[in-house]
Amino acid sequence: xxxxxxxxxxxxxxxxxxxxxxxxxxxxxxxxxxxxxxxxxxxxxxxxxxxxxxxxxxxxxxxxxxxxxxxxxxxxxxxxxxxxxxxxxxxxxxxxxxxxxxxxxxxxxxxxxxxxxxxxxxxxxxxxxxxxxxxxxxxxxxxxxxxxxxxxxxxxxxxxxxxxxxxxxxxxxxxxxxxxxxxxxxxxxxxxxxxxxxxxxxxxxxxxxxxxxxxxxxxxxxxxxxxxxxxxxxxx
Numbered sequence: 001x002x003x004x005x006x007x008x009x010x011x012x013x014x015x016x017x018x019x020x021x022x023x024x025x026x027x028x029x030x031x032x033x034x035x036x037x038x039x040x041x042x043x044x045x046x047x048x049x050x051x052x053x054x055x056x057x058x059x060x061x062x063x064x065x066x067x068x069x070x071x072x073x074x075x076x077x078x079x080x081x082x083x084x085x086x087x088x089x090x091x092x093x094x095x096x097x098x099x100x101x102x103x104x105x106x107x108x109x110x111x112x113x114x115x116x117x118x119x120x121x122x123x124x125x126x127x128x129x130x131x132x133x134x135x136x137x138x139x140x141x142x143x144x145x146x147x148x149x150x151x152x153x154x155x156x157x158x159x160x161x162x163x164x165x166x167x168x169x170x171x172x173x174x175x176x177x178x179x180x181x182x183x184x185x186x187x188x189x190x191x192x193x194x195x196x197x198x199x200x201x202x203x204x205x206x207x208x209x210x211x212x213x214x215x216x217x218x219x220x221x222x223x224x225x226x227x228x229x230x231x232x233x234x235x236x
Contacts, residue, residue, distance in 0.1 A: 001075035006231035009075060010224040016103070016218035019064060020213065022057035025100035033120060038206045040213055041144060042117040044110070051113065065220065066103030069154075072096045072227070091164065102150030108143040112136045119202060147166030151216050152186065155179050158223060171226035178219045181219030185212040 001009075023040050026033070031050060034044055044054035073096035076089070115137040116124035127133050159175030167171060189212050192205035 001072070001227075001229075003231040005071060005075035006227045009068045009071040010227035010231065012071060012222050013065050013227070014224035016061050016064030016068055017217045017224065019057050019061035020106075020217045020220065022054065022061070023210070023213070025053075033117065034206065035210060036204050036207045038117060038177045039114075039201045040206070041109070041114055041140065042119065043049055045114040045117050047116045055110045055113055059107060059132050060107030062103050062108075062110060064103075066107065067097050068224075069099035069103055073100065089161055089164065091161035093156045095161055098153035098157055099178050100150075101153055104145035104149055105143050109140065109147055112139045112143050114140050119196065119205065120227050128178045148186065148212070152182065155182055155216070155219055162226060166230075169226045170229060171222050175219070177178055177216060178222065182212065182215045182219070185209075185215055188212075 003208035013142065019123075023043055026035055026043060029050065031043060031048070033048075041150050044051050044058060048054075050119070050222075073093065075097055076092045113136065116127075118125040118128050131138070155175070156179055159171060159179055162169055162171040162175055185208060187203065192208050194205035195201055196205055197205045
């Protein structure tokens, strides 16, 4: 990957990571939603007063990450003269593709918002269970699942690629810990969602999911820093 491509991908991913943490604004503004109990995506629900703001930040984050991932993918395939190995690492290629899926699915997420907030609105939850919500509400679960699947695959694949090429880099050093924490947060979130859907409480669903998305943003920031560092030091 050339220095200019690496710098471009790093800038796009760093901005994407920042936009992906826009939900922390709930600390500063009154949303009416309990961050310990509610889905992050409920901030962007169609019936929420600040829904438009959070849908816009999700859209921005998805587009930036998608652009950064495609830039990284293009750079991974690029070859230096005499370098027979560039562009042939399946972990890197697969990781960038998975990250592009995450970005595209996040864009879709922003265009397919929940119609209401099921964790705080019993009527909304009943309509959701009965299948009486709009198609966009139902489709949101699919796009969200696809986004997180892409994110998890990217975390694993690009961290492995980083460790295969240069274990001194920021991603190679800190990536494994972030991946382990991300899988733990994902397990917490899935268990909490299952409990909520079974009518057994929320199990701090909001806290688990916020940790989950925060760790993705942190990993994106480390990836961006690693790319920038490699570009500055002239490493591939």
